[in-house]
Amino acid sequence: MCSSATLSVAVTTLLLFISSPAFASDYDHKYQADDVVDLWVNKVGPYNNPQETYNYYVLPFCRPPGHAGHKWGGLGEVLGGNELIDSQIDVKFQKNVEKDTICELVLDEPKVLQFKQAIENNYWFEFFMDDLPLWGFVGELNSDRNSDNKHMLFTHKNITIKYNKDKIIHVNLTQENPKPLEVGKKLDMTYSVKWSETNITFGRRFDVYLDYHFFEHQIHWFSIFNSFMMVIFLTGLVSMILMRTLRNDYAKYAREDDDLETLERDVSEESGWKLVHGDVFRPPRNMVLLSAVVGTGAQMAVLILLVILLAIVGMLYVGRGAIVTTFIVCYALTSFVSGYVSGGMYSRNGGKNWIKSMILTASLFPFLCFGIGFVLNTVAIFYGSLAAIPFGTMVVLFLIWGCISAPLSLFGTVVGRNWSGAPNNPCRVKTIPRPIPEKKWYLTPSVVSIMGGLLPFGSIFIEMYFVFTSFWNYKVYYVYGFMLLVFIILVIVTVCVTIVGTYFLLNAENYYWQWTSFFSAASTAIYVYLYSIYYYYVKTKMSGFFQTSFYFGYTAMFCLGLGILCGAVGHLGSNLFVRRIYRNIKCD
Template identity: 80%
Template sequence: MLSTVRSFSIFLIFSLFFFTSPTSGSESDHKYQAGDPVTLWVNKVGPYNNPQEIYNYYSLPFCHSSGNAAHKWGGLGEVLGGNQLIDSQIDIKFKKNVDKNTICELELDATKVKRLKDAIDNSYWFEFFMDDLPLWGFVGELHPHRSPDNKHVLYTNKNIFVKYNGDHIIHVNLTQDSPKPLEEGSVLGMTYSVKWISTDISFARRFDVYLDHPFFEHQIHWFSVFNSFMMVIFLTGLVSMILIRTLRKDYAKYAREDDDLEALERDVNEESGWKLVHGDVFRTPQNLVLLTAVVGAGAQLATLALLVIILAIIGMLYIGRGAIVTTSIVCYALTSFISGYVSGGMYSRYGGKKWVKSMILTASLIPFLCFGIGFILNTIAIFYRSLAAIPFGTMVVIFVIWAFISFPLVLLGTVVGKNWSGAPNNPCRVKTIPRPIPEKKWYLTPFVVSLLGGLLPFGSIFIEMYFVFTSFWNYKVYYVYGFMLLVFVILIIVTICVTIVGTYFLLNAENYHWQWTSFFCAASTAVYVFLYSLYYYYLKTKMSGFFQTSFYFGYTLMFCLGLGILCGAVGYLGSNLFVRRIYRNIKCD
């Protein structure tokens, strides 16, 4: 089994290297000699306010050279991001200026005029790449004060400015001019110019210009991290003070000498709260298979998030197109052992017998949730003929990674967890007859405890959610993964503290169904994140249309489900350690 997994891991890494290798020899090392051809790749076009509504650049009637233009195929992340690079076949040579050269003569008929006017009405923008550096521009401009026939103008000249240092391209920029009205029957000459400018900026710093330092390193960002850190100190101190002092009093009753029988009998008769449910607290929870699956999957997601953040800090993954997505897919496959180990061990400790069912659900829970949402979004993208549609070949590659890497590792982890950590080790014996749960006040019910449990964890990541959402939906490159690492650690600590407090309140209310409650107490953080996404959509963006709305809430739902499972697993595991710790020191029989 191990040799098979290792072989497929090597195959996967080789395949990803093959998929991401560029097609041009000069672009592979980013070094050029004077006069070497430099490829300008056209990528995509779409409404500026709808980031996911993207189409092939030549879906609009732009100049399209005759013959088969070369395509540049990237890795999984680039394809999933909707990138489709096509050689523009515009003649550009390293360090060779071009004053003005003709691309083509664009003959406008009624259909082309209508499509271009619709694009301008919707603020269509386009994206090019040169030496893996992006260039952006708008298709045209709208002049509302002009007559209806002349208010739409198309930019007909593109000025490309390229900064270089030695044999490296450092920065590219695009400006447009020569706006011409869109009139049926007219012929527009589409032209371009290229100007090369020397610079002393080093090759290692060439991506700095795309990073919005004032936005991400604003004082409010630092303040939010500091505020969350203070919340951690407060919560951990509060939990330690309340729980340790309270539990110490309870333990003192059981630590008395045997000769104080009268006092001990009186204390036992006055017992209440969490001590009374010691015979039921380790009872097998309902839907054990599902609980072990979500806890195992959540433990894997927590490991995955931590690993990807660290790799992003070390390797600056934000530089490569789709590098974050590709890294996440590979790391998810290779960390699948963790989900199987946690799920298998937990299921075995509770005495579960259908471990194959548990293993299959653990291995397929996250992939099939993503597949279900992705299938709906992909159907919409195919209907709109958008580049956001995932090609069938990419689906096959992802399925192969899951079937031959992820699934075998989950199986291996389940077997190891079942045999190494699956022995029952409950501090207290479970009674045969379940104890009735008394009626309590409304604020001590599992639903209220679960709902309120997510408030503080959400408060600790609230500001960071704004930066993450703005980066993903507003064309900003997220690069402050150090902030994200701090916020992630804070989220884990706050989630554990809050869930322990919620579990303690529940047990004091003599309700021993703490397993699912602890999970939902932590997972409810995702509910507040989704509510925040509603606020962000309506007040912070200008998105519109069925396509973009579907993708916005589809991606957000996918993210919130993952966040909820992650937090829920962390909350359960923290509460499980807490419950075993407090019942270990009392006389259960």
């Protein structure tokens, strides 16, 4: 934990380090005629395995003479596996190059073997120019089956650049002149540059990377409409069925002038949720853990809403790693929410072990992600991939947690305990717990928990396809307005479904609703993870231990956060519902 003397300095330094690349550029993107335009090489790897990336010069390409400059990005760029190195290819603003030599590549046996393996695995590479990406493949397989040399290496790079006045608007890379790979052969690696003027404005230069047809297809709009109709149905179900039943129950309790026969009949017919009023507010088991996950889930809900709004306003898809950087910064700054919700909940239920509660709330989700990340990082280091997180970046992440996130979480716990921690249960808890009668299998907590996630998953099913495709198949996700609508729909559906499940459980005279309401909503993540397995085998061509471990590891982190978020939303919604229905009955 950081001391108070260094906290302010650490916070300032960290915020400058991690946020500046996301919201600003090292350059003003303005050029004069004949100004040098840097072409940065970034990474190379199998096209079907997006996370299996390596340093560009892991393949025996032409290396620039002397010490090549590096362009260091922010935290999100490093976590995204980017390492920009100056190619030292001579590109000048508005100056065409017909054909120039990069270097002469002498092929020996190890180089030929490396290039052949890369071509067989469909290796692609990524360059950057003025923060705009360029992509290309290392080579291709000769379509002539009778040829002895089926591995062809592209030897010429044709760079086309469009500009508007003094700013670069678009860059494109095409490759030509494939040559067979033969030991002892010399290949001239060449390039050409062609400049042309355009009237596209600088603010719209990223539009070419956005797949409007894919993301704004009719099926996307239909999914939003379908989810919206589900919201109307569920809210109608809660208001028309449950509230009508509750209103009838309230009417029975409100009658004071009934005759003896009516009262006896009402008492004999009394059953369900009314009978457990003396146990329904009994503190749940593992109260420390439940308060920690509910507090963390409340923070995740605020965090996701904040990141989506920032993405809508700031077009975060433009910057390399901007989304990751924003997520980390916002997570640290919203840690107060987790502490406040957890502390208030723990105090209202009579918790005494405050140290354990504060530490668990501050460290639960980060350390779970750290455990998964540690395993993935070990795999990346073994493979020598750019996906491996450098030690310095780990130190920065730990400082963010230790100097910003953890103190805010602990402070929130203290505030929550003192401001919203007073017990206010509508009914007094009885000393002796009421026995829970056996009910039909579909009214057991386990079945209610498993079934509770189906409808929330159904409301986000289509959006999951677009999110997965964006992350795993090179699509730039930019429709954050859709994501905001889906997030709001998810919250509403989760609350409604959890309330219905809680009501059924209480009617079965089972008062262990706290954990059931959490798992009922959190089970949405189980269905998302099952969908990810389907997506992996049906929608992608990923292969190999590296990519498989990263796919399911990243998906596990995502589903972990989604499950905690949905569980917290469901529990908080059910808590309000339970307090509301027991507020107007006569408790003994």
